[in-house]
Amino acid sequence: METIDKSTDRIIEIFAELNAIPRCSKNEAAVRQWAKLWAESRGFACKTDKYGNILISVPGKDHKPDAPTVVIQGHFDMVCEKSPDSDHNFTKDPIRLIREGEWIKADKTTLGADNGIAIAYGMALAEKNDISRPPIELLFTVEEEIGLNGAIEMENDFFRGTVLLNIDSGEEGIFIIGCSGGKNIKLILDIKKTAPPPAYETIAIAAGGFTGGHSGIDINKNRKNAIRVLATIAASLMKQYPIYIAGFSGGSASNAIPRDAMTIIVVPAAIKNEIKEKLDEEVDSICKALRKIEPSLYIKSEFTAVPEYILNKADSGKIINILCAFPNGPISMSEDFENVVDTSCNMAMVCFNGNKFEVLASARSPHQLGIKEVETSIRAIADMTSADIWTEEGYPGWIPAPDSSLIKRCMKVYREISGTEPKITTIHAGLECGVIGSKYPGLEIISFGPDIEGLHSPFERMNVASVERVWNFILKLMCSFAREE
Numbered sequence: 001m002e003t004i005d006k007s008t009d010r011i012i013e014i015f016a017e018l019n020a021i022p023r024c025s026k027n028e029a030a031v032r033q034w035a036k037l038w039a040e041s042r043g044f045a046c047k048t049d050k051y052g053n054i055l056i057s058v059p060g061k062d063h064k065p066d067a068p069t070v071v072i073q074g075h076f077d078m079v080c081e082k083s084p085d086s087d088h089n090f091t092k093d094p095i096r097l098i099r100e101g102e103w104i105k106a107d108k109t110t111l112g113a114d115n116g117i118a119i120a121y122g123m124a125l126a127e128k129n130d131i132s133r134p135p136i137e138l139l140f141t142v143e144e145e146i147g148l149n150g151a152i153e154m155e156n157d158f159f160r161g162t163v164l165l166n167i168d169s170g171e172e173g174i175f176i177i178g179c180s181g182g183k184n185i186k187l188i189l190d191i192k193k194t195a196p197p198p199a200y201e202t203i204a205i206a207a208g209g210f211t212g213g214h215s216g217i218d219i220n221k222n223r224k225n226a227i228r229v230l231a232t233i234a235a236s237l238m239k240q241y242p243i244y245i246a247g248f249s250g251g252s253a254s255n256a257i258p259r260d261a262m263t264i265i266v267v268p269a270a271i272k273n274e275i276k277e278k279l280d281e282e283v284d285s286i287c288k289a290l291r292k293i294e295p296s297l298y299i300k301s302e303f304t305a306v307p308e309y310i311l312n313k314a315d316s317g318k319i320i321n322i323l324c325a326f327p328n329g330p331i332s333m334s335e336d337f338e339n340v341v342d343t344s345c346n347m348a349m350v351c352f353n354g355n356k357f358e359v360l361a362s363a364r365s366p367h368q369l370g371i372k373e374v375e376t377s378i379r380a381i382a383d384m385t386s387a388d389i390w391t392e393e394g395y396p397g398w399i400p401a402p403d404s405s406l407i408k409r410c411m412k413v414y415r416e417i418s419g420t421e422p423k424i425t426t427i428h429a430g431l432e433c434g435v436i437g438s439k440y441p442g443l444e445i446i447s448f449g450p451d452i453e454g455l456h457s458p459f460e461r462m463n464v465a466s467v468e469r470v471w472n473f474i475l476k477l478m479c480s481f482a483r484e485e
């Protein structure tokens with residue numbers, strides 16, 4: 001293990017400089033100021049929009065008169081995660097870079113290569129005077145990691161470029177040419193609480209240890225939703241016995257596949273042991289059936305104190321029906337790309353909120369029609385159960401254009417440089433490309449980047465050899481824009 005020598009390479013040097021400035025989402029002012037000073041000291045025009053995104057305009061070098069202006073785009077902010085044994089303070093401590101062979105990592109924290117490497121590439125490119133390049137604009141956004149906020153709030157005519165390179169994808173050799181849009185949708189049911197009938201007892205059931213994962217990226221991996229599994233068990237018991245629901249909760253975030261859920265059921269005392277046995281049987285067979293895809297799954301149940309309130313019979317049935325019928329998982333697959341989900345829904349969180357029962361879901365699709373399909377399903381369930389719907393405005397997707405001249409140019413340059421064919425695909429998650437593209441009709445966009453592993457975790461690391469290869473690709477691409485048709 002050795003600490004990085006700051007003189008090794010200009011890109012890594014800029015990256016290290018950037019990493020000395022804390023930059024969690026919503027805390028980008030200092031890093032923005034640093035970029036501004038960098039631009040001013042080199043005579044580049046620099047402007048900031050009202051939300052805090054910046055644009056630095058860099059003249060071209062040795063280019064044909066009609067070369068397009070190319071936007072190099074990345075986000076300033078980083079996810080701030082650290083190991084439990086780290087005392088790193090993300091508001092004031094620099095991220096420390098550690099070199100391990102070909103890799104750079106941080107000291108028990110996220111590295112911020114997502115997306116500091118885009119900024120380092122952009123600045124290094126602007127500083128490079130011995131190449132042909134078209135005019136470039138460096139577009140650095142804020143608050144990407146907490147909902148693409150900077151891109152959403154960016155003014156419509158902020159930049160002039162007609163081609164945008166988003167350097168925020170962490171796998172070399174893969175060109176991302178499309179992404180899903182998304183929308184959070186909540187179903188809200190008014191419920192009536194009532195006192196439990198006499199001679200009833202209570203069983204608490206907790207399900208946990210599910211694999212979970214990102215509700216977009218991991219939705220094609222057949223992972224089970226803890227809420228759905230528990231609702232299925234409750235539905236089966238409800239069919240056979242007169243039971244009531246006194247509680248149901250699960251999930252932790254709209255963009256995570258739920259890993260835990262719990263419910264409280266109230267059962268007739270006279271047959272409580274029979275019901276418990278039936279429940280144990282059910283649980284046993286579910287755990288056996290899911291052993292392969294959910295190896296750490298557990299479902300525990302125990303008798304507990306009778307609660308003060310329960311749901312009446314009708315509402316008990318309604319909420320279990322809602323949780324069993326709710327759209328969840330992939331809904332359709334892409335026609336153009338293998339193993340890529342087109343439209344999906346993640347039944348993400350369930351809770352009681354006063355006299356309301358709420359189910360929060362995250363719908364994803366590259367096109368509005370897909371989002372609408374999910375919304376219509378949820379609306380239908382709401383109609384059938386007299387529930388209400390609340391929806392977010394959401395963010396737009398990015399519909400792939402594999403035949404665009406940008407994609408063809410990138411593929412040609414990549415082939416020339418590497419001798420291999422790049423992989424073209426889309427991702428089932430939101431990228432700034434979708435949001436920015438929706439504001440600039442006709443803008444050609446691609447997303448790529450060097451190899452970065454362990455994103456958003458203290459295991460994040462970046463491959464230096466890959467940084468160099470992608471740099472060579474960028475230089476050759478610039479030359480192509482500057483000189484070729």
Ligand SMILES: [Zn+2]
Nearest residue numbers: 114115144168
């Ligand atoms: Zn990123």
